[in-house]
Structures are given as structure tokens and as C-alpha cells.
Amino acid sequence: MYAVILAGGGGTRLWPLSRPDRPKPFLPLLGEQTLLRATFERVLPAVAGPGDVAVVVDRRHAALVRDELPELPAENVLAEPAGRNTAAAIALAAVALPRAAGDVMVVLPADHLVADERAFRAVLGAAATVAAAPDRPLVTLGIAPTGPETGYGYVVAGELRPEAGAHAVRRFVEKPPLDAARALLAGPDPVAWNAGIFAWRRDAILAALDATAPDIAAAVRGGVAGGPAALEAAYATVRATSIDYAVLEPASLLGRVAMVRADVGWSDLGSWVAIRDALVARAAADGEPTGTVGAGPRRDVGSEGTLVLAASRLVVTLGLRDAIVVDTPDALLVCAADRSQEVRAIAEELARALEEDG
Amino acid sequence: MYAVILAGGGGTRLWPLSRPDRPKPFLPLLGEQTLLRATFERVLPAVAGPGDVAVVVDRRHAALVRDELPELPAENVLAEPAGRNTAAAIALAAVALPRAAGDVMVVLPADHLVADERAFRAVLGAAATVAAAPDRPLVTLGIAPTGPETGYGYVVAGELRPEAGAHAVRRFVEKPPLDAARALLAGPDPVAWNAGIFAWRRDAILAALDATAPDIAAAVRGGVAGGPAALEAAYATVRATSIDYAVLEPASLLGRVAMVRADVGWSDLGSWVAIRDALVARAAADGEPTGTVGAGPRRDVGSEGTLVLAASRLVVTLGLRDAIVVDTPDALLVCAADRSQEVRAIAEELARALEEDG
Numbered sequence: 001m002y003a004v005i006l007a008g009g010g011g012t013r014l015w016p017l018s019r020p021d022r023p024k025p026f027l028p029l030l031g032e033q034t035l036l037r038a039t040f041e042r043v044l045p046a047v048a049g050p051g052d053v054a055v056v057v058d059r060r061h062a063a064l065v066r067d068e069l070p071e072l073p074a075e076n077v078l079a080e081p082a083g084r085n086t087a088a089a090i091a092l093a094a095v096a097l098p099r100a101a102g103d104v105m106v107v108l109p110a111d112h113l114v115a116d117e118r119a120f121r122a123v124l125g126a127a128a129t130v131a132a133a134p135d136r137p138l139v140t141l142g143i144a145p146t147g148p149e150t151g152y153g154y155v156v157a158g159e160l161r162p163e164a165g166a167h168a169v170r171r172f173v174e175k176p177p178l179d180a181a182r183a184l185l186a187g188p189d190p191v192a193w194n195a196g197i198f199a200w201r202r203d204a205i206l207a208a209l210d211a212t213a214p215d216i217a218a219a220v221r222g223g224v225a226g227g228p229a230a231l232e233a234a235y236a237t238v239r240a241t242s243i244d245y246a247v248l249e250p251a252s253l254l255g256r257v258a259m260v261r262a263d264v265g266w267s268d269l270g271s272w273v274a275i276r277d278a279l280v281a282r283a284a285a286d287g288e289p290t291g292t293v294g295a296g297p298r299r300d301v302g303s304e305g306t307l308v309l310a311a312s313r314l315v316v317t318l319g320l321r322d323a324i325v326v327d328t329p330d331a332l333l334v335c336a337a338d339r340s341q342e343v344r345a346i347a348e349e350l351a352r353a354l355e356e357d358g
Numbered sequence: 359m360y361a362v363i364l365a366g367g368g369g370t371r372l373w374p375l376s377r378p379d380r381p382k383p384f385l386p387l388l389g390e391q392t393l394l395r396a397t398f399e400r401v402l403p404a405v406a407g408p409g410d411v412a413v414v415v416d417r418r419h420a421a422l423v424r425d426e427l428p429e430l431p432a433e434n435v436l437a438e439p440a441g442r443n444t445a446a447a448i449a450l451a452a453v454a455l456p457r458a459a460g461d462v463m464v465v466l467p468a469d470h471l472v473a474d475e476r477a478f479r480a481v482l483g484a485a486a487t488v489a490a491a492p493d494r495p496l497v498t499l500g501i502a503p504t505g506p507e508t509g510y511g512y513v514v515a516g517e518l519r520p521e522a523g524a525h526a527v528r529r530f531v532e533k534p535p536l537d538a539a540r541a542l543l544a545g546p547d548p549v550a551w552n553a554g555i556f557a558w559r560r561d562a563i564l565a566a567l568d569a570t571a572p573d574i575a576a577a578v579r580g581g582v583a584g585g586p587a588a589l590e591a592a593y594a595t596v597r598a599t600s601i602d603y604a605v606l607e608p609a610s611l612l613g614r615v616a617m618v619r620a621d622v623g624w625s626d627l628g629s630w631v632a633i634r635d636a637l638v639a640r641a642a643a644d645g646e647p648t649g650t651v652g653a654g655p656r657r658d659v660g661s662e663g664t665l666v667l668a669a670s671r672l673v674v675t676l677g678l679r680d681a682i683v684v685d686t687p688d689a690l691l692v693c694a695a696d697r698s699q700e701v702r703a704i705a706e707e708l709a710r711a712l713e714e715d716g
Contacts, residue, residue, distance in 0.1 A: 016674070301704060302697070314689045316374070316704060319697030323678070325690075331672045332685060334692055339660070339677030346659060346674060 001128050001199075002052040002103060003043045004093040007036055007065060007110035008083045013271050015347030016331035017309065025110035026064045029275055030282070031295075036110040037068050043108060046121045054078060054097055055110070056089040081235040086196070087213055087246035088238050091220040094205050101203035104128045107243075109196050113278050115265025115285075123262040127199035130166045130258050136204040137161075137258040138251055140169065142192025144263045148181035151270060151341070153194040153244065156184065157259050169257040172249045192259060194244065195266055205247070208256065213246040215239055272324040272333075272340040276307035292317060296327070305337060359486050360410040360461060361401045362451040365394055365423060365468035366441045371629050373705030374689040375667065383468035384422045387633055388640070389653075394468040395426050401466060404479045412436060412455055413468070414447040439593040444554070445571055445604035446596050449578040452563050459561035462486045465601075467554050471636050473623025473643075481620040485557035488524045488616050494562040495519075495616040496609055498527065500550025502621045506539035509628060509699070511552035511602065514542065515617050527615040530607045550617060552602065553624055563605070566614065571604040573597055630682040630691075630698040634665035650675060654685070663695060 007025045011018035018024045025036040033041070040053060047053060050071040057065050059079035066077060078092055090107060099105070106124055114120045127139045142155045153174050157167035170189060173180070184191045200208075209217040216239055223234030239246075251257050267278050279293035292300040296310025303320040311327045322337040335343065365383045369376035376382045383394040391399070398411060405411060408429040415423050417437035424435060436450055448465060457463070464482055472478045485497045500513045511532050515525035528547060531538070542549045558566075567575040574597055581592030597604075609615050625636050637651035650658040654668025661678040669685045680695040693701065 299704070299708070301700060310690075313687070314708075316689065316691050316708075317693065318691070318700055318704065319694035320681070320692060321694070323681075323692070325692050327690060329671070331674065332668075332683075332690065333674050333676070334678060334681070334683050335675065336677035336679070342659060342676055346657070346676065350657070350672075350674075 001047055001124075002054065002097070002099060002105055003047055004090070004097070004105055004107050005036070005039055005043070005053065005055045005110045006086060006089050006107065007055050007057040007061065008080070008086075008089055009109075009111065011111070012347040012351070013341075013344040014269075014275070015343055015350075016328045016333050017326055021060075022064070023061070024269070026061065026068065028295075029269065030113060030278060034068055035112070035269070036065065039108055039110045039112070040069050040072075042114055042117050042120065043106070043124070046106075046124050051076070054093060056080060056093050058083045081232040084235060084238050084240040086243040087209075087216050087241050088220060088235070090205065090243050091209050091213075091216050092224070094202055094209065095217075095220050095224045099202050101201070102132070103202050104131045104199055105202055105205065107196075107198040107200075109268070111269060112195070112197075113265070113267040113269050115278075115281070117264075120262065120264040120266075123260060123264060124199065126163070126165060127260045130161065130163045130260055131199040131201055131204070133161075133163065135256075136201050137168075138204060138208060138248060138256055139166075139199040139258045139260055140248065141195050141197040141199075141262040142167075142259040143195050143266050144261060145185060145191065145193055148178060148185055149193065150175060150178055150181055152268070154181070154184050155192045155194050155259050156187075157190040157192065161258055165261055167259045167261075168255060169248075169252045169259045171252055172244060174244075192261060195262065195268070196244075197262070198243070198248075199260075208247045208251050212250040213239075213241075216241075216246060272307060272326065272335070272343060273337045276305070276324060276337055279307065280305070292320075294325075307337075359405055360412065360455070360457060360463055361405055362448070362455075362463055362465045363394070363397055363401070363411065363413045363468045364444060364447050364465065365413050365415040365419065366438070366444075366447055367467075367469065369469070370705040370709070371699075371702040372627075372633070373701055373708075374686045374691050375684055379418075380422070381419070382627070384419065384426065387627065388471065388636060392426055393470070393627070394423065397466055397468045397470070398427050398430075400472055400475050400478065401464070401482070404464075404482050409434070412451060414438060414451050416441045439590045442593060442596050442598040444601040445567075445574050445599050446578060446593070448563065448601050449567050449571075449574050450582070452560055452567065453575075453578050453582045457560050459559070460490070461560050462489045462557055463560055463563065465554075465556040467626070469627060470553070470555075471623070471625040471627050473636075473639070475622075478620065478622040478624075481618060481622060482557065484521070484523060485618045488519065488521045488618055489557040489559055489562070491519075491521065493614075494559050495526075495614055496562060496566060496606060497524075497557040497616045497618060498606065499553050499555040499557075499620040500525075500617040501553045501624045502619060503543060503549065503551055506536060506543055507551065508533060508536055508539055510626070512539070512542050513550045513552050513617050514545075515548040515550065519616055523619055525617045525619075526613060527606075527610045527617045529610055530602060532602075550619060553620065553626070554602075555620070556601070556606075557618075566605045566609050570608040571597075571599075574599075574604060630665060630684065630693070630701060631695045634663070634682060634695055637665065638663070650678075652683075665695075 011024035054076040062079040158170035219234040219238040223231035292306045294308035298315045305322040326333040369382035412434040420437040516528035577592040577596040581589035652666035656673045663680040684691040
């Protein structure tokens with residue numbers, strides 16, 4: 001078993017902390033460690049050693065990966081000429097890393113939270129066992145839903161597989177409207193959130209890519225075979241799409257996808273309110289005050305449900321309810337927690353305005 | 359008639375913008391002008407010229423006054439060796455400024471808002487007329503209350519005086535609890551807020567000081583007569599108290615105080631919520647959006663009742679309700695508008711902590 005960590009993504013949803021030159025995986029959002037480092041340490045005990053961990057990253061951030069993970073062999077940092085979403089990134093790992101056809105690759109985003117790491121590694125082991133079964137399924141981890149979230153994709157499970165706790169996957173549902181999410185939870189089939197964490201044999205994912213996304217598979221194979229200039233040319237035109245769209249959705253219709261349930265305290269940390277919730281949950285578990293959570297020099301009087309990320313300046317908060325305060329040297333965000341999904345649009349608009357100005 | 363502007367006060371209530379080296383009168387809180395400059399320009403058309411305006415100020419801030427009011431003759435900046443509240447400041451102006459006994463002095467705080475300046479000057483003229491009456495009363499401006507505010511002192515009026523719109527003052531009530539404020543408004547006597555704006559003959563205020571605060575009057579007289587070192591010595595021990603406590607309350611019991619009503623769009627700008635309210639009222643009057651008001655580089659989506667004072671950094675607000683955001687180079691305040699009265703205590707606590715550290 002070897003692990004491939006995906007450290008791509010622009011991360012405008014966590015503006016103003018996440019910026020193009022230091023996006024989300026490279027931020028210590030939950031404490032001392034960057035999310036990438038935490039992901040690395042989370043998966044390391046599940047493999048033989050650092051040589052069995054690889055990171056796929058936009059080449060602009062490859063140096064950040066080497067700084068964060070000095071244990072990683074240099075050849076295990078796979079630098080992409082540009083970000084092209086997860087299908088190309090996973091294809092690159094499957095093609096470029098010199099592994100046996102039957103080796104099981106687990107794929108993990110670099111920027112998620114897993115509160116229960118021991119349970120997580122047990123689930124990874126179970127997923128690898130399923131992936132190694134004779135039918136070589138593509139295995140996705142299914143997160144037990146806590147409510148009708150509209151920000152996640154859903155996995156609809158079908159019949160049980162022979163392996164303990166594993167299901168066949170009937171279909172995927174992309175981020176549904178609220179009514180549809182409620183209907184899914186109330187429906188007859190077990191459903192789970194799609195965490196974007198996968199396990200599969202190397203030969204299985206390569207075959208699936210060749211079958212359902214042959215353009216991406218061919219571009220990446222050609223780029224890897226031809227060397228840096230060829231890879232650059234391939235990435236200039238390769239289709240940017242997710243592995244879910246490109247491979248898992250069509251493969252699920254052919255009965256080629258399995259799901260293993262994961263009840264591990266997972267969050268995609270996909271917005272400021274998710275960061276707030278993760279830090280509040282941790283504070284509650286540690287028996288610490290939960291009215292305000294965060295980092296940096298701060299002083300609060302009487303706030304509730306409030307995240308304060310201070311930088312170098314003192315941040316004083318007073319009587320806030322469900323607010324997000326993120327301070328950086330050149331920009332400050334203050335927002336209602338239930339509006340934090342809109343940060344992405346604002347950050348992108350600001351970036352466009354900056355481009356037009358400059 | 360001559361005007362004395364009181365530019366003292368520490369101003370911790372408007373932390374983090376108001377600081378010991380640049381307190382509230384020297385901040386452009388409502389736009390381009392500092393509050394001191396706005397006060398000067400408000401009163402100037404009511405007197406013969408800049409020679410008839412004086413400013414009493416802590417000597418640490420005398421240079422700021424000269425910068426702000428270059429028209430002012432140098433001898434009209436009365437520098438106090440230390441801040442000793444309004445009784446000493448008014449005594450200093452009454453003793454030190456070489457005016458005739460019958461000249462009418464109007465006294466104005468440097469840090470208030472008056473929205474209707476024309477009406478304000480008409481009221482000042484009316485107050486000066488009352489002050490010049492044969493009984494030489496001490497005249498206070500009474501602001502028409504808009505509700506049972508607990509943050510202001512109240513003036514309880516008695517019988518009408520012969521001058522149009524003037525009342526005798528029956529008594530003063532210091533900042534009352536809510537129940538008492540309601541009872542005052544519902545009571546039989548006309549009541550008003552005490553704005554700390556006064557008019558009186560020079561001989562009348564000197565006589566009143568000699569009668570009800572002889573220690574303060576003697577200390578200031580001795581200090582002015584003896585020169586800078588004597589004034590410094592006098593201020594080292596002079597009692598720090600307000601003109602209301604020291605003179606107006608006892609004088610009101612002797613029937614020596616009169617009130618002139620002032621419906622002029624006044625605010626003492628005594629907390630961040632008052633600044634917010636003043637800017638919202640101005641925006642509404644100008645037909646501008648009122649969801650967020652403030653200054654500096656800022657971008658808002660969907661906030662209401664929110665004040666944003668940005669400094670050099672971009673401040674993005676999203677979906678806030680009744681919030682105050684004040685950004686400065688070394689400290690940031692984010693607070694619920696209805697808690698802004700508590701800022702003073704926090705600022706004082708921070709100052710103490712800083713002192714203990716340093």
C-alpha cells in the first residue's frame with residue numbers, strides 16, 4: 001500500500017488567509033501543523049515509511065512541500081506544470097510512480113481534518129483490503145452524514161459486499177439542493193458523503209482511466225514518457241476535471257465502485273464555518289472554553305460561536321454571535337458564520353479587480 | 359461673546375482609534391475634518407473672529423491644536439499641565455483669558471456632533487442673551503431627549519423665564535438607571551439631556567466658582583498669577599471634577615441656572631454605536647446606502663447597521679448585523695453595536711496590562 005496526497009487547489013474559500021502563493025494545505029489552520037504535514041503524519045503509520053508516500057502538487061508549491069516534508073524522497077514530489085483538478089493529478093501519480101500493478105494506492109486530499117486518526121487508519125486498511133479483492137473495485141470512503149448538507153457530494157450505496165462493512169456503490173450525487181439532500185437521507189439506500197478519499201489497485205485505476213477518460217490518460221502517459229517539456233505541453237491542454245466525474249461516476253454505473261464507511265470525525269474544512277466547527281469541537285473535547293476559538297493575540301468578552309484568527313496585531317472581540325474574524329497583514333475578513341460560503345465569490349471578484357487594476 | 363472649546367479627555371471609549379497620543383478631538387471620526395476642527399468651524403460664525411475662540415487642552419496635545427487651528431492666536435491655546443476635568447479647565451479659561459467681566463463665554467466640548475449648525479448657532483445666540491440678563495444666570499443647553507437614555511445626565515426644568523424658550527433649572531440628575539430615566543421623561547417637569555454646552559458671563563462663572571468650588575478657583579487663580587511653575591504646582595493637586603458637580607448642581611439649587619432648549623441633531627459621540635448612528639443618519643439624509651457606513655478601503659456584501667473604519671488594509675465584511683469594525687495598524691476591534699459601551703473597560707484593562715508588562 002502506498003499513499004498519494006493531493007496538495008492542489010487554489011483555496012479562495014479561505015481567503016484572506018489562503019492565497020495563491022500559500023494555499024490551504026500549507027497553512028496551520030488548526031494549530032501548529034500545516035494541513036499537509038498533519039495529513040502526512042496521519043497516513044505515515046499506515047504504510048512502510050516515507051518512501052511509500054507521494055505528493056502531487058502544482059510546481060509553484062513544490063518547494064513548500066519539500067520544506068514541510070523533508071523526510072519525503074525527492075522523486076515522491078510529483079510537480080504538475082499547472083493545476084488540472086484531481087483526474088489528471090491521480091493519473092500522474094498512477095503513471096509516474098514506479099509501483100507494481102497490484103500495489104494498492106490510497107489517495108487523500110492534503111487539506112482535510114480527521115479527528116480520529118486511529119479509526120481513520122483502520123478504515124484505510126479495510127478499504128485497501130476491499131481494493132485488493134478479486135474484482136479489483138475502486139473504493140471510496142463514505143462519511144456518515146450528520147445532516148442534509150448541500151456542500152458535499154453523496155454516495156448512494158447498494159448491496160453489501162463480502163468484505164465486512166463494504167457496499168457496492170449504486171451512484172454518486174453531486175452537491176444536491178436541500179430538498180434532494182433530505183430525500184437522499186430519508187431514502188431506502190444507505191448514503192454517505194463523498195470525502196474524496198480513495199483506495200484502488202494501481203492497475204485498476206489505470207484501466208478505469210483508459211476506459212472512461214482516455215484523453216486524460218493518454219495526455220499524462222505521453223507527458224511522463226516524454227519528459228518535462230512533454231509534460232508541460234500535455235498539461236497545457238489536458239482536460240481539468242475531477243476523478244469523480246471522469247472515472248467514479250461512470251465506473252459506478254458499471255458496478256465497479258465500492259464504498260467503505262468511515263466514521264472518523266472528518267471535515268473537508270471547506271469554508272470558515274467548517275474551520276470554526278472543527279475548532280469548537282476540539283475545544284469541547286479538551287474541556288476548553290468554546291465561545292471563541294482561534295489563534296494569535298486576541299482578547300474576547302462574551303462572544304459565542306466565534307472564530308478569531310489573529311496575525312500579529314491584537315484582535316479584541318466583544319459580544320459577537322457566530323462570527324468569523326480573519327486578520328492578515330494586508331486584508332481583514334469579518335463575516336457572519338452562516339455566510340462563509342460566499343467568501344469564495346468575493347475573493348475571486350477581488351482577484352479579478354486586482355488583475356484589471358494591475 | 360467668546361467661545362471656549364474644551365479639548366481634553368482621554369477617550370478610551372473609542373479605542374482602538376482613540377489613543378493617548380491622539381485622542382478623540384483630534385480624529386476625523388465623521389469624515390475629512392477632525393472633531394476639533396469641525397467644532398471650531400461650527401462656532402466661528404457666531405463670534406467676531408478667531409481671536410474670540412480659545413481652546414483648553416492638555417499640554418501634551420497643544421501642538422495638535424496649533425496644527426489643526428492655525429488661525430488661532432497662540433495665546434488662545436490654554437495648555438493645562440495635566441487633565442483635571444472640566445471644572446479646572448473652565449476656571450482656567452475664565453481666569454486666564456483677558457476679557458471684560460460682562461463678556462459672555464460659551465463653552466463647548468471639542469468632540470461632539472451637531473448636525474444642524476445653523477440652528478445650533480441660533481441657540482447659542484439665545485443662550486448668550488439669557489446669560490446677559492440682569493440676574494446673570496449660568497445657562498446650559500438642553501437637548502430634546504429621544505428616549506430614556508442612561509448614558510446622559512438630565513436637566514429638569516422649572517418655571518419659564520422671561521426670555522423666549524428659556525426655563526429655570528430645577529435640578530440635575532446624573533446618568534440615571536433605566537427606570538429613573540423613564541420616570542423623568544414621564545414626569546410633570548420638562549426634561550432635557552445635559553450636553554455640557556454652556557453660556558455665562560465671565561463674572562458670573564468666576565463668582566460661582568468662588569462660591570461653590572473655592573479650592574479649584576483659588577488653585578487656578580494662584581497658578582495663573584504665578585506663572586508656569588506655579589500653574590504646574592497648582593495642577594498637581596487641584597481637584598479633578600466636572601463643572602456640573604462643582605458648580606452647576608449646587609448653583610441650580612440656588613436658582614442660578616437656566617436652560618435653553620436645543621434641537622440641533624446633537625450627539626456626544628460617546629461610543630462606537632453613537633458614531634455608527636451619526637453616520638447612518640447622515641447617509642440616510644444624503645440618500646446614500648446605510649447598510650454599512652464608515653471610511654477607508656472596504657467592501658461589503660449584505661451587512662446591516664454596521665460601521666467599518668478601515669485604515670490602510672482592505673476590510674471585507676459579509677452578512678453582519680449591527681456590528682462595529684475598527685481597524686488600526688496595531689489593534690483591531692470587532693464588537694456588537696449594543697455592547698460598545700464596554701469598550702472603555704476593555705481599553706483601560708489593556709492599558710493596565712501593558713503598563714504592568716512594560
